[in-house]
Amino acid sequence: MRKHQGAIIFGLVTVMIAVMLLSVSVGPVEISVPVIAKMLWHKLGIYHNISGWQPAEESIIFQIRLPRVLGAALVGAALSTAGVLFQGLFRNPMADPYIIGTAAGAAFGATLAMLLPLSLVFYGFGLVPIAAFLGALGSVIMVYRLARFGGKAPIISMLLAGFVVSSFLVAIVMLLLTMSDRLGLKLQQVFAFLMGGISVTYWQQVAVIAPLIVGGIVVTRFFAVHLNAFSVGEEGAAYLGIDVEREKLIILGLGSLLTACAVSLGGLIGFVGLIMPHAMRLVLGPDHRLLLPASAMAGAAFLVIADLLARTLLSPAEIPIGVLTALIGAPFFIYLLRRARREYAF
Amino acid sequence: MLSETTETTNLLLHNVSFSYADGFALHHINLLVPGSQMAGLLGPNGSGKTTLLRLATGVLPPTEGDVRVGGISLGKLSRKQVAQRIAVVPQQFNIPFAYTVEEVVLLGRTPFVRGLAGEGKRDRQIAASALEITGMIGFRNRHFNDLSGGERQKTVLAMALAQEPTLLLLDEPTAHLDISHQVEILELLRKLNREKKVTVVAAMHDLNLASLYFERLVLLNHGSVFADGSPDVVITKEIIHEVFSATVEVGRHPKAFVPQIIILPPDSQSN
Numbered sequence: 329m330r331k332h333q334g335a336i337i338f339g340l341v342t343v344m345i346a347v348m349l350l351s352v353s354v355g356p357v358e359i360s361v362p363v364i365a366k367m368l369w370h371k372l373g374i375y376h377n378i379s380g381w382q383p384a385e386e387s388i389i390f391q392i393r394l395p396r397v398l399g400a401a402l403v404g405a406a407l408s409t410a411g412v413l414f415q416g417l418f419r420n421p422m423a424d425p426y427i428i429g430t431a432a433g434a435a436f437g438a439t440l441a442m443l444l445p446l447s448l449v450f451y452g453f454g455l456v457p458i459a460a461f462l463g464a465l466g467s468v469i470m471v472y473r474l475a476r477f478g479g480k481a482p483i484i485s486m487l488l489a490g491f492v493v494s495s496f497l498v499a500i501v502m503l504l505l506t507m508s509d510r511l512g513l514k515l516q517q518v519f520a521f522l523m524g525g526i527s528v529t530y531w532q533q534v535a536v537i538a539p540l541i542v543g544g545i546v547v548t549r550f551f552a553v554h555l556n557a558f559s560v561g562e563e564g565a566a567y568l569g570i571d572v573e574r575e576k577l578i579i580l581g582l583g584s585l586l587t588a589c590a591v592s593l594g595g596l597i598g599f600v601g602l603i604m605p606h607a608m609r610l611v612l613g614p615d616h617r618l619l620l621p622a623s624a625m626a627g628a629a630f631l632v633i634a635d636l637l638a639r640t641l642l643s644p645a646e647i648p649i650g651v652l653t654a655l656i657g658a659p660f661f662i663y664l665l666r667r668a669r670r671e672y673a674f
Numbered sequence: 675m676l677s678e679t680t681e682t683t684n685l686l687l688h689n690v691s692f693s694y695a696d697g698f699a700l701h702h703i704n705l706l707v708p709g710s711q712m713a714g715l716l717g718p719n720g721s722g723k724t725t726l727l728r729l730a731t732g733v734l735p736p737t738e739g740d741v742r743v744g745g746i747s748l749g750k751l752s753r754k755q756v757a758q759r760i761a762v763v764p765q766q767f768n769i770p771f772a773y774t775v776e777e778v779v780l781l782g783r784t785p786f787v788r789g790l791a792g793e794g795k796r797d798r799q800i801a802a803s804a805l806e807i808t809g810m811i812g813f814r815n816r817h818f819n820d821l822s823g824g825e826r827q828k829t830v831l832a833m834a835l836a837q838e839p840t841l842l843l844l845d846e847p848t849a850h851l852d853i854s855h856q857v858e859i860l861e862l863l864r865k866l867n868r869e870k871k872v873t874v875v876a877a878m879h880d881l882n883l884a885s886l887y888f889e890r891l892v893l894l895n896h897g898s899v900f901a902d903g904s905p906d907v908v909i910t911k912e913i914i915h916e917v918f919s920a921t922v923e924v925g926r927h928p929k930a931f932v933p934q935i936i937i938l939p940p941d942s943q944s945n
Contacts, residue, residue, distance in 0.1 A: 419770045553792070557784045559769050566733045567764070568837075569757030569785030614771035617792060 333618055336611075340625040347629045348401060351636040352393045356643065359385050391531075398538070399528030399593050400635035401628035404600055406541045406590040408627025409548055411601035412608075412620055413583035416555040417576065418483055425587040425601035428490035428580070429467035432497035434591040437463020438521045439501050443511055452530030456521065457592040464588035467493055472580065480573060483562060486580075523648035524597035526635050537589050544586045545624050551579055552616040559614065599653040600627055600634070603661045610664050630657070683745070684709040684841050684873040685730060690739035692729055700725055700897045703739070707875060707890075709840070712867045714888035715877040716908070718918055721894040723877040724765070727843050730875065732756045743841055757785035761834035765845040767826070769818055775829050776814040779804055782836025797836075804835035808862060824855030831862065842866065844876040848883060856880070860887045885909050885932045893917060909933040 353361050359381070367389055369375030410425035418427070426432075441459035448455055471493050475485035501518075508515050528534060554575045557565040566572050590597070604627040605619070612618050634652040641647055685707040693699035700722045707713050715723045728734040729741055732748040741748045743759050751759075761782070769778065782804070783797040793801075805811040808828045813821065818829060827847065834842060847863070848856040864887060866872045878884040884891060885905040893901040893908050895917045901908045914922050914935060922935040 421770070553784060553787055557781060559771055559773065560767065560781065563733060564764065564767065566753060567731060567757060567760075567762040568781060569752075569754035571753045609771070613777075614773055615777065 333612075336618075337621065337625075340622055340629070344401070344625045344629040344632075347632045348397050351397045351400075351632050352389060354636060354640060355388070355393060357385065357388055359389060364389060395531050395534050396526055396528045396635070397632055398534050400526045400632045402534070402538055402541045403526060403590040403594040403597065404604075404627040404629070404631025404634075405545060405624040406586040406627075407597065407601035407631075408604040408608075408623040409545050409620060410583040410586040410590070411627075412605040412616065412623045413548060413555070413579050413586075415605050416616055416619075417558055417579050417583075418487065419559065419561065420487070421606070422602075424598075425583065425590070426494075426596070426598075428486060428584070429471045429493045429497070430464040430584055430587045430591065431596050432494035432501075433463040433465070433467025433470075434460040434588070434596060435463070435501050435522060436467070436497040437461070438595075439504050439513070439518055442517055443504070443513055451536050452532030453536070453592065456517075457527070460521070460595070461588045461592040464591050465584060467497060468580065468584040472577075481576065483576075520648070521595040524595040524650040524653075525638070525646065525648055526594045526631075528593055533593065537593055540589050541586060544582055544589070545620070548582055548620050549617070551575065551582070552620055555579065555616040555620075556614075594649065596650065597631070597653060598650045599657045600631055603657050604630060607661055607664050683707070684711075684743065685875060686740075686742040686745075687726075687730065688740045688742070690729060690736045690741060692725060692734060692737050694725075698722075698725075698897065700729070703729075703899060705892060705899070705902075707873055709873050710867070710871065711890055712864065712874040712888050713876075713890040713892060714884040715875065715892050715894065716879075716881065716884060717894035717900075721917075722897045723894055724845055725897075726894065727762075727845050727875070727877055730841075730843055731760060731762050754785050757837060759839060760841045760843060761837040761839035763827075763830050763834050763842070763844040763847055765849065767830050773818050774815050775810055775818055775821070775832075776801065776805065778818050778829055779810075779814075779832045779836050782833040785837060800838060801832075801836045804832040807835060807866070808832040809858075824851050824858070827851060827855065827859060828862075831859065835866070839872060841873045841875070844874070846877050846879055848878070848880065856883060863887070881909060881914070882934045885934060886927060886930055905932045909935065 349361050349364060352364055353359050363381050366375060366380060367386055371390070407425050411423070414423040414425060414427055415421065437459035438456045441455040444455065446455065450458060471486060471489045472481055474489040474493065475481045477485070504511065504513060505515065505518060554570055557568045557570045560568070562572050605623050608619055608623045608626055612622055631653070634649050634656060637656070638647045638649045638652050683706055685705070687703050687705040690703045691699065691701055698720070703726065715726060717723050725734065729736055732741065732751070735749065748756060779801045780793055780797065783793050783801060786797065787793050802811070805814055808831050810825065810828050810832050813825060813829070818826065821829065831847070844863070847859050851859065860883060863874050863876065867874045878888070889904065891903065891905055891908040892899060893913065900917055901913055909924060910933070911922060911924050914920060921938045921940070923938060924933050924935055926932070927934050
């Protein structure tokens with residue numbers, strides 16, 4: 329299996345691109361993939377022929393669908409990568425991108441933002457996603473500082489601090505929800521955020537977040553060897569020459585940044601960041617040098633499909649994407665788990 | 675004697691003290707292990723064996739004193755530089771992921787791998803020879819978590835060897851192993867010590883095995899060195915009684931002529 333790494337990466341790239349093209353093509357107005365391909369060639373200046381499509385179709389593709397599909401791919405890639413980072417660092421199969429407080433922090437930030445009587449748009453982002461981004465990062469910083477004692481932030485302390493901070497912030501959100509009438513909080517809006525949904529309407533959003541997510545994922549590759557060393561535990565990693573506290577902080581920072589970026593585009597989308605790393609580990613083995621890029625691409629493809637279904641199945645109504653990630657993801661994962669000949673030793 | 679390090683000294687603990695927040699401490703440990711030596715650390719539970727080993731690995735900095743490896747103070751080396759010199763076989767070793775034996779052994783090359791490059795041909799050769807020496811080459815594609823305790827311990831030892839250390843520290847390497855694996859591991863350590871010139875320092879619980887395999891024994895009690903010398907010096911009826919509160923007879927090994935203890939349970943002493 330591990331001899332075909334090149335082929336697997338190539339296959340994942342192909343699947344990811346194919347799924348994105350398919351997703352761009354499907355919608356209330358069907359536009360065939362060859363036509364989309366011609367439009368893309370034209371835009372890129374490779375193929376100069378503007379026949380075969382309506383200007384309206386071009387704006388549907390470029391102004392509506394493409395940014396959204398790219399947004400879904402970015403969110404999926406970011407969450408899966410963060411999942412690999414946290415599962416690897418914590419050596420915990422239940423770890424997901426939200427484990428150290430990012431989800432609760434984002435929910436807290438978003439809810440507060442919804443309460444504020446002002447609206448602003450900053451590089452295509454409203455107040456809610458910005459507050460969610462800051463809330464996610466803020467809570468991780470708090471968790472890390474709470475867990476740190478005498479220059480060390482042991483993993484167990486961090487998991488516990490994450491749990492405690494999350495519970496506290498969720499309690500505040502619940503309290504705010506209970507008082508929604510009095511505060512003028514729109515429950516619908518809060519639930520939409522909590523259940524997740526790709527909300528990319530401006531190219532600017534993609535332009536701001538894409539470099540952060542793609543850059544973050546590329547940087548993780550430099551820490552893959554360190555993550556492998558963390559497989560033997562914190563002290564074991566130190567014996568292998570890892571500067572444990574420093575590397576841990578970098579890996580946590582990267583994972584949290586990726587998660588916060590994802591949250592700002594898609595709200596709290598569950599399951600993908602938990603299950604995609606496991607699925608890829610089942611297929612490819614535990615080496616993070618392969619696992620990180622593979623999970624990023626698989627997560628991207630998976631979330632593009634989930635988003636496609638979310639917006640088409642009950643069209644014109646939209647299903648929360650978090651519902652679909654679990655609905656498709658759970659059977660898919662069970663299939664992989666059952667098919668694996670040997671017991672999955674995490 | 676302790677103030678100067680010669681080239682033949684590999685591990686030196688100079689007046690090392692350490693205390694945990696809960697009060698347990700090591701007091702003024704002076705220890706000099708020559709490069710060619712195989713030293714066994716003995717002592718009751720809680721006497722400081724593991725703490726002393728952790729000080730020697732550099733993961734615990736001493737509160738006082740200096741730990742040197744090959745003449746260089748550990749405080750002056752980065753974690754990576756330390757790992758290029760010292761390998762550790764800890765008491766507990768587990769990997770939650772499905773690594774193969776070969777992948778685990780390749781982890782031993784971590785301190786030598788640079789950034790993106792990954793391990794090269796030379797790293798693979800070193801890992802292969804570590805698998806060869808430990809007799810694990812036939813298991814290279816098996817999953818680590820499917821192995822027996824003895825096979826796992828040999829894999830961890832192979833991983834440590836892949837670091838090409840000059841100093842190998844082991845915390846009770848034969849604990850939980852059957853007799854044949856205990857002997858196999860100790861024979862392996864002796865071979866590494868003699869043929870590869872690796873300095874071996876191991877915490878041991880089994881006094882007879884320690885006496886049989888280690889030319890030098892260091893007996894700790896309440897965080898201090900109680901006795902230090904050849905098995906003949908350390909394994910005596912009086913010392914064992916004082917440190918372990920156990921009554922023993924000390925005899926001689928019929929072939930190796932080193933001291934071996936025979937335990938006398940309290941109710942058998944009247945006979």
